[in-house]
Each structure stands twice: as structure tokens, then as C-alpha cells.
Amino acid sequence: MEVPIIEINGLVKKYGSLRAVNNLNLSINKGEIFGLLGPNGAGKTTTILMLLGLTEPTSGKMSVCGYDPIMNPIQIKRKVGYMPDSLGFYKDLTAYENLSYTARLNGIKEYKLRDHITNVLDLVGLYKVRENKVVTYSRGMKQRLGLADVLIRNPEVVILDEPTLGIDPSGVQDFLRLIKQLNENRKLTVLLSSHYLYQVQKICDRVGIFVNGSLLAQGDVNSLASELFGTEPNTIKITTDTPVEDFKLIERSLLTLEIVKKVSLLNLNQIIIECKQSCTSTIVRNLVNLNVSICGVEQQNYGLDEIYQRYFENNNSEQARRFIKK
Numbered sequence: 635m636e637v638p639i640i641e642i643n644g645l646v647k648k649y650g651s652l653r654a655v656n657n658l659n660l661s662i663n664k665g666e667i668f669g670l671l672g673p674n675g676a677g678k679t680t681t682i683l684m685l686l687g688l689t690e691p692t693s694g695k696m697s698v699c700g701y702d703p704i705m706n707p708i709q710i711k712r713k714v715g716y717m718p719d720s721l722g723f724y725k726d727l728t729a730y731e732n733l734s735y736t737a738r739l740n741g742i743k744e745y746k747l748r749d750h751i752t753n754v755l756d757l758v759g760l761y762k763v764r765e766n767k768v769v770t771y772s773r774g775m776k777q778r779l780g781l782a783d784v785l786i787r788n789p790e791v792v793i794l795d796e797p798t799l800g801i802d803p804s805g806v807q808d809f810l811r812l813i814k815q816l817n818e819n820r821k822l823t824v825l826l827s828s829h830y831l832y833q834v835q836k837i838c839d840r841v842g843i844f845v846n847g848s849l850l851a852q853g854d855v856n857s858l859a860s861e862l863f864g865t866e867p868n869t870i871k872i873t874t875d876t877p878v879e880d881f882k883l884i885e886r887s888l889l890t891l892e893i894v895k896k897v898s899l900l901n902l903n904q905i906i907i908e909c910k911q912s913c914t915s916t917i918v919r920n921l922v923n924l925n926v927s928i929c930g931v932e933q934q935n936y937g938l939d940e941i942y943q944r945y946f947e948n949n950n951s952e953q954a955r956r957f958i959k960k
């Protein structure tokens with residue numbers, strides 16, 4: 635059964651006249667990995683800070699692990715682990731020493747300290763380098779240490795702000811795999827923010843696309859894709875051996891198909907067909923029946939990644955809004 639662990643209703647955060655977060659409604663279930671996606675300035679960090687009780691909303695309601703973050707910041711601190719986008723470690727201390735410091739600050743008893751830190755270091759794959767100073771760590775290793783620093787408190791929910799920023803591609807894959815393992819093995823709920831759909835879509839159960847303070851679309855990647863594909867044509871380009879003779883007849887015939895939206899002629903020997911969904915074989919069969927001598931078929935499908943990059947990553951919020959409303 636799906637049990638919400640984070641609930642957000644009508645959340646608004648204004649900075650002067652700027653609505654950094656604009657009427658956000660969101661529910662995240664226990665054990666889920668939710669990706670908050672959006673370009674710079676979309677309002678991801680502001681939302682996270684409100685969930686942690688670190689900044690007050692202008693209006694709206696939130697509940698995290700059953701607590702209102704503004705009324706119960708201490709409980710939230712106990713239940714939620716937060717990894718910010720820039721990590722602060724003591725560079726001249728080792729990973730072990732850094733974690734000991736955090737563990738003591740969080741009241742972990744001395745007799746439990748060594749085992750607890752060892753377990754966490756093992757979990758994030760840093761056990762062998764535990765005695766190395768953090769100054770020698772790569773960005774990817776520092777991110778792992780950041781995760782260890784969060785896990786040392788045994789949180790129920792982990793919130794990661796841009797956790798893959800600045801890590802090389804294989805490091806990103808390793809880090810995301812680690813998050814997935816933790817989610818599966820420890821039943822952790824994970825909320826992570828990112829600019830990059832293509833990086834996080836593999837591990838997220840659901841994603842929300844955030845632009846200019848508003849959540850424009852949300853769902854699992856497949857249903858989000860079909861929601862967004864519904865507004866974007868699948869285009870097929872057919873090239874013929876010889877110039878197309880009776881284009882009007884071809885156009886009329888293809889438009890009788892429910893899936894075809896528009897047919898146009900290009901360069902005398904290219905027929906461009908915009909469809910509501912992928913249907914290349916049906917189109918080709920129809921054209922063959924009309925004696926069109928086909929010498930080339932090209933299909934252009936837009937993937938969720940391309941749509942996201944085109945409309946959202948470039949912070950083209952007006953275009954994104956129009957796109958969603960189409």
C-alpha cells in the first residue's frame with residue numbers, strides 16, 4: 635500500500651514580488667525515489683529548504699514523516715538526512731574523522747561509534763580509503779562521503795540537492811546505483827533534485843518537472859512520456875523514386891486514418907506525415923496501395939529526454955508552459 639511520507643499542499647514561497655515556489659502540491663510515498671527536475675532557479679532548493687524547516691513558506695501546508703517542518707524542526711532533523719549541493723568537510727581530516735565528528739554531534743554513543751562508522755563507510759564504498767584525508771578525494775568520493783554523513787544519522791528520508799553535479803559520467807552511474815541500493819535494502823525514501831532527466835530517470839520511481847516555481851508535470855517516466863508525447867507529433871518522412879504525382883489523393887487517403895494529423899509535400903519527392911503516435915507500417919502500407927514508389931522511410935520520434943532538453947533544461951519556461959498546455 636502506498637503511504638505518503640511527504641505531503642505538500644498549496645505551498646508558496648515569495649521573495650518580494652518573486653514567487654520562487656508557486657502553489658506546489660506534491661505527495662511522495664514511503665520507499666519511493668522521487669526526482670525533482672528543473673533548470674537553474676526553478677525553485678527546487680527553496681522547496682527542499684522548506685521541507686527541512688530551514689525557511690518558512692509564505693503560505694501552504696507540509697508534512698514530513700508526520701511532522702510540520704516549521705513547527706517541529708528538531709524532529710525533522712532526526713528523521714530527514716539532507717545532502718546540500720555543496721558539501722563542507724574538514725579537508726585535512728580523514729573520512730573516518732569527519733564522520734566521527736558528525737556522529738558525536740548527533741549523539742551516537744562512543745561504544746557504538748566505530749562499528750557504526752565502519753558500516754556506513756562500507757556501504758558507500760569508502761572503507762578502504764577511510765584513513766585518507768578528504769583533500770585527496772575526488773568529487774565523486776566526496777559525494778559518497780556526503781551520503782555517508784547523511785546515513786550516519788539513520789534517516790527515514792534522504793533529500794539530495796543536485797547530487798550528481800560535477801561528477802564524471804561513470805561516477806554518476808555508480809552514485810545513482812548506490813542510491814538505488816540504499817532505497818531497496820534500507821527502504822529509504824529519497825527525494826533528489828537534478829537538472830538532468832537522462833541521469834536520474836533510471837532510478838526514479840516518479841519525477842516532477844519544475845519550471846519557474848511551478849510543477850508543470852509529474853508521474854512515472856513512462857506515463858510522463860505519454861502525457862508529453864501526446865502533444866508532440868511523430869513525424870515520418872517518405873522519399874519517392876520519382877516526383878509525387880497525385881499528392882491531393884495521397885493526402886486525402888492518409889487523412890482518413892485516425893492517427894494522421896497532417897500531410898505535406900516537400901521537394902516534389904518527399905511526403906511528410908505528422909501522426910499522433912508511431913505508425914510507420916500503416917503509412918507505408920497505405921502508400922504502397924496507392925502505388926507510390928517508396929525509396930526511403932525516416933521516422934522521427936521525440937523521446938522524453940529530447941523534449942525535456944528542448945523545453946525545460948534551457949530554462950525556456952514560457953515555451954515549456956505553452957508546451958504543457960497544448
Ligand SMILES: Nc1ncnc2c1ncn2[C@@H]1O[C@H](COP(=O)(O)OP(=O)(O)OP(=O)(O)O)[C@@H](O)[C@H]1O
Nearest residue numbers: 649652653654672673674675676677678679680681
Ligand atoms: N534568499 C533568497 N532571496 C531572494 N531570492 C531568492 C532567494 N533564494 C532563492 N531565490 C530565488 O528564488 C528562485 C528559485 O531559486 P532556487 O535556488 O530554489 O532554484 P533551484 O531550482 O534550486 O535552482 P539551482 O539549481 O540554480 O539552485 C530563483 O529565482 C532565486 O534567485
